[in-house]
Amino acid sequence: MRQFDYIIVGGGTAGCLLANRLSANPRNDVLLLEAGGNDRYLWIHVPVGYLYTMNNPRTDWCMKTQPDAGLNGRSLNYPRGRVIGGSSAINGMIYMRGQAADYDAWAAQGNAGWSWEEVLPFFLRHEDHAFIKNHWHAQGGEWRIEHQRLSWEILGAFRDAAAECGIPPTDDFNAGDNEGCGYFHVNQRNGVRVSAARAFLHPIKKRPNLTVLLGAEVTEIGFVDKTATSVSFIHQGSLETVQVGQEVVLAAGAVHSPMLLQRAGIGDSADLSPLGITPLHHLAGVGKNLQDHLQLRTVFRVNNTKTLNEKANRLLGRLAMGLEYIFTRRGPLSMAPSQLGCFAKSSANQPRANLEYHVQPLSTEKLGDPLHPFPAITASVCNLRPESRGYVRLSERNDIRSPIIVPNYLSTPGDQQVAADSIRLTRKIMSASALAKYGPEELLPGPDKQDDEALFAAAGQIGTTIFHPVGTCRMGPVDDTGAVVDERLRVHGIDRLRVVDASIMPNITSGNTSSPTLMIAEKASELMLEDQAARAQVAS
Template sequence: MANKLNKNNNIRDEIDSQSFDYIVVGAGTAGCILANQLSQNPKNKVLLIEAGGPDNWIWFHIPVGYLFAIGNPRSDWMFKTVAEKGLNGRSLAYPRGKVIGGSSAINAMIAMRGQAQDYDSWRQEGLVGWGWDDLLPVFKDLEDHFLGETEHHGVGGGWRVEPPRISWKILDVIADAAEGMGIEKIADFNTGDNEGTCYFHVNQQQGRRWSSARGFLKPVLDRPNLTLVTGGLADRLNFEGKRVTGITFEKNGQKITAKASGEVVLSSGSVGSIQLLQRSGIGPSEWLKSAGIDVFHALEGVGRNLQDHLQQRAIYKVANTKTLNETYHNLVKRAWMGVEYALFRRGPLTMAPSQLGIFTRSSEDYDRANIEFHVQPLSLDKFGDPLHRFPAVTVSACNLRPTSRGSIRILDDDIRSHPEIAPNYLATAEDQQVACDAIRVTRRLMQQQALKPFQPQEHLPGNQVGDDHDALVKAAGDIGTTIFHPVGTAKMGRGTDPVAVVDERLRVHGLDGLRVIDASVMPTITSGNTNTPTAMIAMKGSKMILEDSR
């Protein structure tokens, strides 16, 4: 039925004639896992609605395709932030995946859980079942890990994790330089403490991207009780009293209403789920009224508590070594990249955006790693621009646990309008201090003895930027950019929390039949890349739904 519905002109009749047990809105990282798990029982009729299309484009599958997918309206919602004061008035592109698999189809493919203390802090806020020890079995159940069944990893799950299939001498030496600063080389970032240096493990299989759609959705699309609709743009939730009974969405110019006898689950991410909630009259009263929306259920936290990882993209010119910059601009070598990938599934086309990771502390004020480096054997002004013609490396340091909080809000009731995204980067003195210290740590790293033969020269922020606080804060604003980790806009919290949107079982406070299960429910951002934690939340959330239905 899934394939039939995507081609059927009578899709409205097909949907209207049914009542589903579960409707999942958004077939991204979380939605694909939810659809898989909820439809395992053939008695459960599941409808999965995705506003994007199928992943039938080659660049969704070749890892380096993120360069072509990000910033392309075929695959990216093309959101932008407001002009940010902390970024000296700059506005940033804010990519979100517009395809089955969602952002896992266009992201960096980095498999990263974060730190045990991230989750223990959630449990300490009264969120029962969300501590590290509670969640480690869920992470393991999720995985199919190249390290095999171990204390920390699992096999047989839909979340494939492999080592990178390319190495670069300059990155090896940067790891040596970090070791010279006292940052140990480790074998695995995902044991609960990620402090150290290691090559990132990636969501790939033999050199091909492994999205949530590939791992969880496509293998089960032939289930007769699972219906997938692509190109279905969610409009509004439907209610009877305080119970959500379904959703109205648009496809091919038609408005279609789907009914849910069980639950509606929002898994459209920290932007999409918020748009739908607010358009349905659920959110801060003042925001809704100013957007021309009738307030159905005042919930002040919807769209607040936005957190994101801001990185300072330092670029260093290097000598006496190979980087991707000059390799790319050599036509013969560029052709060989394609041959190497086609024949062996190896080489630069298998590259994630970042290869080497370094987790360390920006100062002695922190008891655990609070900054993460993404180190790349390449440089460019921004995604979508060509690589520089000079050999260079990018050494980006991000604040893992920012204290600044932003917001996402709709400005009108138009289904196609983009929301106002205001991350509020570098709004606190602590975040400004971490940014300054991160640039200092970057400079110290690149001045290590191990790198002397490669003659690193600071291109950005540049030697003209001094070491005083004000100069470094301005530099951080000039070179700072998102690494695409928005979370927290539908915060999980107890009923006494004034900005909590969902409870510890991911049910929306004050409403029945509605859950949010995606990155938006994180109370605080995890200390690392956020895609794997989002997948974990989906796996745990699906178990909660099934438990509560008994």
């Protein structure tokens, strides 16, 4: 039976960086197991290709939530990357760290080393910012950040309208306080997506001490006296088992990592016993504390300007867009899903920005439908710090492809009020003088929705996930009964097992979650190598 020093389960955002850092020492023999396939698929790399990678079984696990009372009984598609690079291969490419106060709150909850000033160096370590180098930004790393390569008149007008409403313009959302309105920076290189695989894994694929197996679905983690000792997986139709010398690292994401723990007997005993799983170690928090950003898609018809709707609905327009991208790597095919961002307070009593807008020069009745045949824009707005908490758990003992996902969106009065207030703020921005010449006309949720009760119901109808699930293996001290991992991301009560992905976030960050997940992996790799050195010293 072959032995590896480190076995990483999940070749997604965190797993690709971990494989890079842990294998940098040629003495470490590293195995990376990814259940998905390769990324040799055109639409992964063309930025607008997210339209063809989400809900595509080649690149997406195609999971769904349970019917949600807060969404008027609707069930949502829940995209998660099923490909090397994970969700970074199908996401919106937006570079966003969140707010300094997010990380200071993590530290205040008993997680030493996770304050903003302490995690900032780990953001900088892999950053390659195309046009900023200062205290907040670095150049020369693997994670490329660039300006978007197109602009729209209507988006500039939205930015001006936001300024009229007290939301200042900004050119950088990533210096600790992201309040303001400006164009998102994106993880692209010359108009091509930069995924975690492209940034961290492909450049090192010839390292002799790194083994990457695709299509490898983990079936079991082996333990001796609550110490992880082996991993079993199915690869190319065969069941294989490998031993681990240092650590097993779960980097399978906020849905799959808790299910892998549950299948190994680590979790809430009350959840495991009905599935016929013998508990190895009771940890009540496994799979709990699910948080996500619910976006409310407000849509406004506009006049006297062009949007993507008209281009995309004409054959010649689509042909022109294709040729522009082929020859210049610019134009609509280089678009991230959202171009303009806006961070604001839903009401004056909010201490810091608690809303994020993703503004797009396009519209559709619902996601997946054709674009409208008339010019319109979408101003999606999400509550950055939802109070609602859900859960993830196995549906059957050996089935990680059909999870039970219960987000519990809009399940608290506070979240309902923020939803109503955010729609009202959107209307205020759209009625500002900077947008007057475009004659915006509200289509969704509709101008007849006015009082709180009507807006709550409307939010449930137009709300959808923005693909940021976190928190299901949350970090916290050992006396925190809901915590799953400690501040070094070691699973409580289990040796040689860590979780390193977005599931460890105690609270969701105030923005898009891909780059914070890379920071978590960057910091974790340093912690793991420190612990390896300490074990070696003890052994000697």
